[in-house]
Amino acid sequence: MPDPLPSRCRVCGGHTGERRDDTWVCTRCGWRLGDAPDPDIPPPRVDVVYYLRYRDRVKIGTSATPRRRLNAIMHDELLAFETGDRHLEQQRHQQFADLREGGEWFTLTGPLVPHIAGLRTRIGEPWAAYDRWLGEAFRRLSS
Ligand SMILES: [Zn+2]
Numbered sequence: 001m002p003d004p005l006p007s008r009c010r011v012c013g014g015h016t017g018e019r020r021d022d023t024w025v026c027t028r029c030g031w032r033l034g035d036a037p038d039p040d041i042p043p044p045r046v047d048v049v050y051y052l053r054y055r056d057r058v059k060i061g062t063s064a065t066p067r068r069r070l071n072a073i074m075h076d077e078l079l080a081f082e083t084g085d086r087h088l089e090q091q092r093h094q095q096f097a098d099l100r101e102g103g104e105w106f107t108l109t110g111p112l113v114p115h116i117a118g119l120r121t122r123i124g125e126p127w128a129a130y131d132r133w134l135g136e137a138f139r140r141l142s143s
Contacts, residue, residue, distance in 0.1 A: 002027040009033065011138050012131035028128060029135030044137030047085035048130060049092060051116050053077045057101060058108045058116070062089040066130065080119035081126040083133055 002016035005024055009017070014028035024033040045064050052059040052075045062085055063069035070078060082088070096115075099106040106112055123129035 005033065007033070011135045014131070026135065029131040031135045031138060044134065044141050046083065046130070046133045046137050048081040048133075049084045049089050050081055050126075051079040051119070053079050053108060056108050057105045058112060059104050060089065060092050060096070060106060061104050062086055078126050079116050081123060081130055082119055 002018055005015055005017040005026065008015060009026040009029060009031050010033075011031040012026065012029040014026045016027045017024040017033065018027065019025075025031070026033065047062060047064045048066050049060065049062045050066055050070065052061070052070065052073060054075045058079065059073065059075070061069070061073075064085075066081070093100070093104070096106050096112050099110055099112055101107055108116075
């Protein structure tokens with residue numbers, strides 16, 4: 001049963017955690033609050049490929065700063081993330097080339113529908129997944 005954290009998680013901003021031994025562990029991303037990230041360590045980089053729906057179209061793009069990036073793109077809904085950079089993005093663009101409308105926009109139909117549904121099943125809510133990946137990257141950096 002998660003309890004309120006004494007202070008918000010510095011990795012994902014989560015509010016709840018579990019007390020293990022002497023430290024609090026964030027429920028959302030698994031960051032240990034006791035292991036404050038060293039301010040001299042730059043934040044870890046997590047590249048994601050995003051699937052952003054606007055009406056019946058999906059933009060498949062990549063970013064290492066998805067919050068900022070997605071704020072700058074008009075969209076109705078974030079459908080999914082997967083970890084990956086330009087390389088995976090190009091792969092997806094080729095995979096769904098038949099559905100391409102132009103630029104990074106694809107018609108949301110055919111094989112793109114089960115592909116996105118599969119990602120959703122695997123990762124769950126996209127922002128929660130991103131927080132988990134960020135938490136894991138933080139732990140890798142500081143261990
Ligand atoms: Zn957290």
